[in-house]
Amino acid sequence: MEPGSTGQRWPERHDGGLRSLVRELGPFTAFLAWLWLETVKQAHDRPSFQVPVFTLAAVYSVAFLAAAGWGQLLRPLGRIAVVAGLFVLGLTFPVLFGRPELLTLLAYGITASVVLLPLRAAQWLGFTAALALLGSTALVRGAPDWSDTLLVGLLTMGIVSATQLTRANAQLRAARERVRELAVTEERGRVARDLHDLLGHSLTTITLKTGLARRMLEGGKDGALDEVREVEVLSRQALAEVRATVTDFRRTSLAAELAGVRAALGSAGIKLVAPHAVDDVEVRLQQPFAFVVREAVTNVIRHSGATRCEIRLGPNWVEVTDDGTAASAQATATVRGNGLSGLAERLAAVGGRVDVGPVPDGGFVVRASVD
Template sequence: MAQEDTVKLSLLADRDTWWADPLDGSADGGPHAGRWWFVGILFLLPYLYPVTRSLLASPLTPVKVAEGGLLYGYAAGYLLFPLLFGQRLRYKLLFAGAMLAAGFGTVAAQGVSAFVLLYVTATLAFLLPAAWALILDLGGLGLMALLLLATGRLANEAGDLGSVAGITAAMFFMSNLIRAIRRLEIATREIAALAVSNERERVARDLHDLLGHSLTTITVKAGLARRVLESSGDIPRAVEEIREVEGLTRSALSDVRATVTEYREVSLPAEIAGARAALRAAEIEADLPHAVDNVRAELRSTFGYVLREGVTNVLRHSGASRVRVRLGRDWLELEDNGTATGVVAGNGLRGLAERLHSVGGTLRTTARPGGGLAVRAEVPGPAVAQVRTETAGGLA
């Protein structure tokens, strides 16, 4: 269903571009005016030269002046149409109406070939969105055919009118191909920007999950070493805790490097062992699984992140004396008996929810009766029998 919805939205987006070019309001993609005027004058010479000679060959009268103004106004519109790129659609439509009127007036007043209508039909094919260009070009060709029929010139001009129709069709498809390429270029730039943003979010999420846990564990173990030295002076035990702190800092540094290069893989068994050591150092009773064989292989890394963040939250915020973790084929549950009476969604939980969503899973965090939180991560899989490793009894 999601794929069908995506296809429907794509089709609707394409239909929107028929009537309003999404690039309207931006001059990006329009022809360069300086170059166009040079080429446009070359295209206009076959039209301007004979009609100019015809005007100059007869006495100058107000009618001839009006015809000359119409003639050169039509030519100027053809040369200046690149200036309309980047303008709003209503200005383009006003320009299109003026150009069509000038084209019809030129054919009717000067008696020139219907082929001169190509200057306006080609212009509209490039200037207007597809639907408007199609309507106005077909309408213009139809009206020109009626004009020629009314003046008795249709038989002689049918070939020229057919040539105009064929060339206009080619221009129409070419212009829409250019628009599609421009939209693809813009989409490519947007995708690249989104990829950069997603990579930043990935690094931020991974560093939060990594450093939050490592620094919390280091803080707990350093505090334990300090308390040992202050209370009993047990130097061997304090030295052992300091050695573990040193190992944790080296491991955290290595993990940071791997995270930045996206080569880091979280191991669920290693996270369980690390959680057991961190909770023991914080003097929190830990009821943790001893094996992960019942967990789907592809979910072990994801559940490792969930366990890491859950234990970090317990160490930082919970005030708990006991933590219990249970694993199933496609789920993980973590409960503590801390003092929390409600759920506060911080960066860690949001990051975990995003991580689970990326693999089709969900994260649910609820307050337990009597205090503490229960976190459940679940990634639905194939309908097979699930192995659950639960033991009787609740938290104290």
């Protein structure tokens, strides 16, 4: 998960077009049912207030949906202004009807603050609204309204938690797609270079030898058959090299994985410390170690809440360490029970093992080694 998603970072908009916008606004639209139920109730109790209350509810609804759907296009000051406007509209209900418990309608402003502001700021706004509700009901009624206050507090925590999960999932999907794209691009470039190096030399030699054989045949000189035989050998060698290169292209590359996770962690706001070359790793171990790096980094992004990740390589070992907070016994068991269990089987096939667990100074480590 991106560290900023739980702290001071401003949320970004991931625009997926009109269909994505409609899908995003669906839950917010359903959430407005509470507002309109309360509006109808107040209009029924006070018929003289029907026009202002329905007008206020309509303005509040439109402002809320606009903030949820398009507010992230604004700069920080604009977002703050939108959230402030929603809070002012929400405060109008308890003032208009003289009912402090209607401060619960500030939930729409709190929801907008979660969408538009850093989550820490949204949390403070939510808890401030809960305290305001508690104090105002105590002043007006002589006793605090704990049920509505608890409702606002729980609502704030629920919205913040759901938003954290949604953002983390979006970041994970984007990171996976980025890793895939970079791995494919890197492999294509590597194969292009390999084919150029292999075929460039072989085809040049074949061209020279076939030209020499032709001239020998034209001049009636001996040795043309030997040159043709050498051309045949070179052609077979070149074909074998091409097949080996294509076969290797179909495998996971450790170098490509390092390039991919570097971009993925960067886009997730996690600092990466890792080597740029994999020459020290035994060739036979590079493919299984690539899977270790991929799975471990995926878990760093998904579970850890880390700000830093380090990848270390040796001839027969690889280690991925993060400084996250998911190193509890329960997290260790959960992670081991999922993707990393498959890595243990891969490493066992080459005589190795995978060890996972917490780091003494805090964090989590995945280490694969082959004896």
